Amino acid sequence: EVQLLESGGGLVQPGGSLRLSCAASGFTFSNYAMSWVRQASGKGLEWVSGISGGGGNTYYADSVKGRFTISRDNSKNTLFLQMNSLRAEDTAVYYCAKSRGAVTGSTDSWGQGILVTVSS
């Protein structure tokens, strides 16, 4: 059974930084692309960032490009999202998500989500 467990969320001041982690189990982690998707309270889903299975290709939404960095440690089956220069509009539940393929594809498994709140 695929399991994705996010950690690292919390309250941070505007301009601050936070690092999210996602521990994966139940599948061969390095064989699949991974993504981060967020959802502000009462709003729709927003794709944030993606990374290929080998980690060599990374992708970002325009709204976070230059501020967020996605990475992965395939030896530890863990996905990361380093978030810098945080803004109030980054406040959301962040989901770790597994793709169906190694480079691209739909998301077939999701974590339970973790809340990030950017506020002074």
Added chain:
Amino acid sequence: IQLTQSPSSLSASVGDRVTITCRASQGINSYLSWYQQKPGKAPKLLIYAASTLQSGVPSRFSGSGSGTDFTLTISSLQPEDFATYYCQQVNSYPYTFGQGTKLEIK
């Protein structure tokens, strides 16, 4: 690539046939997925590649379309189907979602 779903909300009764549409701002071949989300829960993949049913998803759900116009159809609504539905294009990065369609009980 922008995705526009219609309607934004929909009221229907158990047993009804319901169709939700998703229009892409440019062609995305068949690289479109549909998700269901219930309050406080993570989304669930229903359909990928425009028309392929994800394992374990009831056959009352179906998808169709290619290029720029896509539809999600629920053939006979069940009580557990009342939720919000999102389309997502996975043709090219950055991936994008539609704004969602909230399906409510009439």
